[in-house]
Amino acid sequence: MENVGVCDEFVNLKATELRLGLPGTEDGGEEERQKVSCCKSNKRAFPETEKDIESTGKTETASPPKAQIVGWPPVRSYRKNNIQTKKNESEGQGMYVKVSMDGAPYLRKIDLTVYKQYPELMKLLENMFKFSVGKYCEREGYKDSEFVPTYEDKDGDWMLVGDVPWEMFVSSCKRLRIMKGSEAKGLGCGV
Amino acid sequence: MDLRLPSKVLEHILSFVDSNEDRNSVSLVCKSWFETERRTRKRVIVRNCYAVTPAAVARRFPEMKSLTLKGKPHFADYNLVPDGWGGYVWPWIEAMAAKCPSLEELRLKRMVVTDECLEKIAASFKDFKVLVLTSCEGFSTDGLAAIAVACRNLRELELRECIVEDIGGDWLSYFPETLTSLVSLDFSCLDSEVKLSDLERLLSRSPNLKSLKLNRAVSLDALGSLLRLAPQLVELGTGSFSDKLDQEAVAKLSQAFSELKELKSLSGLWDVLPEYIPLLYSVCPGLTSLNLSYATVQMSDLVELITRCSNLQKLWVMDLIEDKGLEVVASSCKELRELRVFPSGAGLDETNVAMTEQGLVYVSEACPNLESVLYFCVQFTNTAMVTIARNRPNLKCFRLCVMEPFAPDHKTQKPLDEGFKAIVERCKDLQRLSVSGLLTDKAFEYIGTHGKKLRMLSIAFAGDSDLMLHHLLSGCESLNKLEIRDCPFGDTALLENAAKLKTMRSLWMSSCCVSFGACKLLSQKMPKLNVEVIDEHPLETRPDSSPVERIYIYRTLAGPRLDMPEFVWTIHKNPEIGVSHLAIK
Numbered sequence: 001m002e003n004v005g006v007c008d009e010f011v012n013l014k015a016t017e018l019r020l021g022l023p024g025t026e027d028g029g030e031e032e033r034q035k036v037s038c039c040k041s042n043k044r045a046f047p048e049t050e051k052d053i054e055s056t057g058k059t060e061t062a063s064p065p066k067a068q069i070v071g072w073p074p075v076r077s078y079r080k081n082n083i084q085t086k087k088n089e090s091e092g093q094g095m096y097v098k099v100s101m102d103g104a105p106y107l108r109k110i111d112l113t114v115y116k117q118y119p120e121l122m123k124l125l126e127n128m129f130k131f132s133v134g135k136y137c138e139r140e141g142y143k144d145s146e147f148v149p150t151y152e153d154k155d156g157d158w159m160l161v162g163d164v165p166w167e168m169f170v171s172s173c174k175r176l177r178i179m180k181g182s183e184a185k186g187l188g189c190g191v
Numbered sequence: 192m193d194l195r196l197p198s199k200v201l202e203h204i205l206s207f208v209d210s211n212e213d214r215n216s217v218s219l220v221c222k223s224w225f226e227t228e229r230r231t232r233k234r235v236i237v238r239n240c241y242a243v244t245p246a247a248v249a250r251r252f253p254e255m256k257s258l259t260l261k262g263k264p265h266f267a268d269y270n271l272v273p274d275g276w277g278g279y280v281w282p283w284i285e286a287m288a289a290k291c292p293s294l295e296e297l298r299l300k301r302m303v304v305t306d307e308c309l310e311k312i313a314a315s316f317k318d319f320k321v322l323v324l325t326s327c328e329g330f331s332t333d334g335l336a337a338i339a340v341a342c343r344n345l346r347e348l349e350l351r352e353c354i355v356e357d358i359g360g361d362w363l364s365y366f367p368e369t370l371t372s373l374v375s376l377d378f379s380c381l382d383s384e385v386k387l388s389d390l391e392r393l394l395s396r397s398p399n400l401k402s403l404k405l406n407r408a409v410s411l412d413a414l415g416s417l418l419r420l421a422p423q424l425v426e427l428g429t430g431s432f433s434d435k436l437d438q439e440a441v442a443k444l445s446q447a448f449s450e451l452k453e454l455k456s457l458s459g460l461w462d463v464l465p466e467y468i469p470l471l472y473s474v475c476p477g478l479t480s481l482n483l484s485y486a487t488v489q490m491s492d493l494v495e496l497i498t499r500c501s502n503l504q505k506l507w508v509m510d511l512i513e514d515k516g517l518e519v520v521a522s523s524c525k526e527l528r529e530l531r532v533f534p535s536g537a538g539l540d541e542t543n544v545a546m547t548e549q550g551l552v553y554v555s556e557a558c559p560n561l562e563s564v565l566y567f568c569v570q571f572t573n574t575a576m577v578t579i580a581r582n583r584p585n586l587k588c589f590r591l592c593v594m595e596p597f598a599p600d601h602k603t604q605k606p607l608d609e610g611f612k613a614i615v616e617r618c619k620d621l622q623r624l625s626v627s628g629l630l631t632d633k634a635f636e637y638i639g640t641h642g643k644k645l646r647m648l649s650i651a652f653a654g655d656s657d658l659m660l661h662h663l664l665s666g667c668e669s670l671n672k673l674e675i676r677d678c679p680f681g682d683t684a685l686l687e688n689a690a691k692l693k694t695m696r697s698l699w700m701s702s703c704c705v706s707f708g709a710c711k712l713l714s715q716k717m718p719k720l721n722v723e724v725i726d727e728h729p730l731e732t733r734p735d736s737s738p739v740e741r742i743y744i745y746r747t748l749a750g751p752r753l754d755m756p757e758f759v760w761t762i763h764k765n766p767e768i769g770v771s772h773l774a775i776k
Contacts, residue, residue: 071269071676072651073534073567073594076326078352078380082461082485083509083535105570105601106545 095170101129101147101178112170118162125149129178136162141184148184151176160184201227211236230254237261239696240278240302241721244749245286256295257321258287262302264699264743265649266674268326271701271741273727275756278302281311282754288315296321303327309334313341320372321347331356332381339365349377349404360385360408366393373397377404379428379459384408387416394420401453404428407461411436411444418447427451429459432467432486441470449473458482458507465492475499479526482507484533490516497523504528504560509535510546510567517550521557530554531565534594548575555582563588570601571628576610580617589614590625596652596677599629606630612637615645622669625649635659639666646671650678657684664688674699682709689716697745705742708735713744714762721747724760 099108108128115121118136126132134145141160142148149161153172161169161176196204205228208214218228232252236259237243249255262278280302287294294316304327312319319342332355338348339362363378363385373393378385385408394400400421405414409430418424436444454474463486478500483493484507493512497503503524510532512520520527532546548571555561561583571593580586599606607628615621615638622644626634630653638645639662646669653659661684663673673695681704692698707724714722725741751763 069596071266071271072596073592074269074649074651075533075567076268076352077270078326078354079484079533083487105547108545 097151097173097175099125099128099176099178101131102180102183104129110176112173117166118169121161122149125176125178131178138163142181145181148179148181149176150179150184195223198223198227202231205231209234233257235259239745239747240280240283241749241752242696242745242747245283246290247748249286249290253291254293255287255291256293257298258283258294258296259298259300260302261300264674264697265301265672266676266699266701267301271676273725273758276725276759277752277754277756279754280304281308284308284311284315292316293318295319298323298325299327300325301327303329304334305329306331306334306337310337313337316342318344320344323347323349323351324353325351326353328354332358332360332362332383336362336365339363340367343367343370344372345370346372347375348373349375350380351377353380355381357382359383363393364389368392368396371396372399374399375402375426376400377402377428379404379406381406382408387413391416391420397421398423400424402426402456405430405459407431407459410434411467412440415440415444415447418444418451422447422450423453424451425453426456426480427454427458428482429457429461431461432459432463433461441467445470445473452477454478456480456482460486463488465489468492468495471496472499476501478503480505484509484531487511487535494519500524502526507531507533509533511535512550513545514547514550514553515545517546518553521553525558526560527554527558528560529563530558530561532567533565534567548572551575552578552582555579560585562586565590565592565625567592567594569594570598571607571610572600572602573605573607573610573613574600574602576607577613580613584617584619586614586618587620588623589618589621590623590649591627592625593628596627597629606634608634608637612641615641620644623647626653627651629653631655632658632662635662636666639663642667644669648673650675652677654678654680657681660684661688664691670694671696673697675703676700677702679704682706685709686712686716689713692717692720692744693746695746697743699741699743701741704738706735707733707737707739710739710742711735711762711765719746719748720744721751721761723755725758726760727758729758729760 095112096109097112099110110124110128112121115124122133129147131147132145133147133149134142136142141162150158151161151169151173152175153159154174158177164172201224205214205217208217211232211234214228214232218225229251231254233254234257235248235252235255237248238261240260240262260280260283262280263272263276266272267276267278278301280299288311292315295318297312297319298321304324309330312322322338322345335348338345360381360383366373366389370393385406387409390409394403394417401424403417403421403424403426405417405428407430409417411430411432411434414429418427448470451474454477457471457474457478457480460483465488468488475496476499479502481496481500481503483496486493487509489511490513493508494516497506497516497519501523504526506520506524506527506529508516508531512532517532520530530551532550546568548568551564551566551568552575555578562585564586565588568591571591576591593607600610607626608631611626611630611634615624621642624638624642624645624647626638626649632655635654635658638648642648645667648663648667648670657680659678660675660680663670664684665688670691678700685705686709710722710724714720721744723743724739725743726739728740730737751761755761755764
């Protein structure tokens with residue numbers, strides 16, 4: 001049979017090898033993704049996504065792909081356009097930010113303008129994600145808490161929630177992340 | 192002795208045979224049965240408009256009254272088919288106008304329909320009654336006006352999720368005063384406002400109107416007067432549900448709703464405000480179909496409606512319903528047959544609600560008649576799928592869209608192979624399946640082994656190798672439509688299973704690793720197929736080893752199509768390659 005080659009970008013030809021035995025997944029999940037992204041290196045968003053995972057230190061369950069993939073998720077344009085319009089209308093007022101929590105499989109979104117001060121916000125987050133955060137103190141942040149609320153500000157830095165005055169927080173907060181206490185050691189102390 | 196059934200007798204018998212599948216069998220018996228059948232078939236369905244020529248269809252079925260056509264491949268819905276690919280209905284209308292002028296009904300899906308087409312329909316078919324366009328594009332509201340003004344006996348005009356050039360709402364005023372036959376009107380996908388008085392007058396003279404689906408521009412205020420003019424409605428699609436009404440208006444609207452004694456289906460409800468949900472309570476017990484997929488209300492409000500809908504068979508909703516809301520569906524809607532949960536997330540690339548696999552598990556446990564599922568969810572688990580399969584072996588359609596590509600079971604981090612295995616193993620009558628999430632070739636081995644009744648399969652971002660395709664093409668006996676995107680298989684499985692493609696309606700593959708050389712080989716091997724290579728950015732020269740962007744393969748009696756744009760290649764564009772020249776295995 002004429003030797004019809006497959007795409008040259010394939011680093012690992014094993015992926016297309018036809019074998020008699022059961023196809024093994026001995027390489028595990030990570031390599032699967034790499035194999036596929038090799039195949040479509042100039043089109044896929046995923047190489048960026050994996051970089052993203054590494055740099056922010058998020059768990060894989062909490063970070064969705066950032067770049068838009070054509071036709072994904074598979075929803076008709078008509079429907080996409082209609083939901084989008086609705087979203088734009090409702091965001092005219094309010095300041096919505098995403099909230100993620102380490103270990104939770106989904107994100108939430110909240111409107112920061114609804115709250116007047118930190119305690120209200122904390123109460124909401126505690127209810128939403130079913131955790132409790134200890135008392136905040138300027139010196140040591142949320143000492144001994146299992147979970148610590150943090151946020152990403154306009155400059156891309158991760159800060160401890162409560163460090164700056166409320167108004168400044170609302171205007172500079174891009175998104176919230178409820179981090180595991182053990183990971184938050186670097187934030188909020190010795191400032 | 193002539194043992195043949197007299198054709199008049201056969202004709203009479205055939206008048207009771209409605210199903211086209213049965214009629215197709217009848218036409219295979221012998222020549223005289225073929226002749227009698229074709230002369231008496233009224234309803235013709237062509238599921239791929241390029242599988243056969245319009246002239247051949249018109250010639251074969253001269254008494255055709257109703258024609259259904261489908262054009263673009265399914266993935267066109269998700270923008271994977273470039274504009275200008277094809278699916279033009281014009282040649283069909285031309286042929287029917289010439290050969291079957293008594294055509295009364297036209298139903299089109301995913302086709303390009305121009306204003307000229309609509310004008311030609313209006314001019315050519317004197318007794319035209321039904322026009323249903325689903326996911327179509329290419330026309331403007333001027334074309335609608337042409338239909339409205341000329342079709343004196345129009346019964347149904349339905350535009351379902353079409354992309355229409357909306358020049359204005361005048362088209363509605365073109366329905367003549369003499370038109371009293373309207374049974375169904377759906378203009379929900381149009382943007383501009385129609386004149387309320389025109390609509391009211393139309394309703395007043397349409398005593399047979401059973402289905403009315405308004406567009407978003409029709410206000411809540413207007414809805415009241417419309418409902419009072421059509422209390423006999425069986426299907427209602429409201430307009431926008433969000434104006435601020437005063438007490439009196441609310442009371443009147445509530446009264447109007449309670450007069451809708453025949454209402455079985457409710458949709459629309461765009462922008463519905465929570466305080467107006469109680470307006471709908473009176474119709475809930477009678478509803479068998481509820482489409483809340485454009486209603487951006489929170490779970491607690493959705494639940495208020497759903498608890499009252501004990502006869503619901505079909506529910507479309509957004510993931511705002513959350514697991515808790517689906518638990519309510521499970522306990523309230525015991526007659527449920529079809530559930531679709533759409534993503535609400537901004538930009539549709541993440542969700543912001545608490546809906547997980549558990550919601551679907553609840554419904555599968557408690558709704559014995561559930562047979563069709565479309566579920567968008569961020570992540571899933573194998574255990575959930577196993578439970579769902581165990582609960583609902585009667586599933587016929589299972590479309591799971593795990594929105595994060597390559598997402599594994601979020602509890603065990605394993606691929607979702609075992610979950611889908613349970614689905615295909617237990618649901619023996621499964622006809623349609625969409626898979627997603629992290630899947631290895633093993634998943635497709637299971638599908639090939641167990642999915643014997645599977646007719647349509649959709650795959651994205653899955654598998655490891657050629658084995659994936661090989662399992663499917665060699666295992667799924669009933670496979671009719673296969674669509675694949677972004678999967679890492681190459682040429683071998685495709686070429687080895689080429690014969691299978693003759694038994695299928697179509698195969699779509701995009702962003703996979705199929706080479707141009709394989710496409711050429713396949714084309715030569717299988718002359719009864721159209722093998723279309725769709726490449727918007729082809730290389731200057733196309734070496735055999737270069738991967739193609741998309742390939743669409745379908746069986747056809749019509750040969751190469753005459754309306755291929757530049758970016759679609761078939762072997763017929765390179766006649767020098769020929770059929771006998773290259774070495775064929």
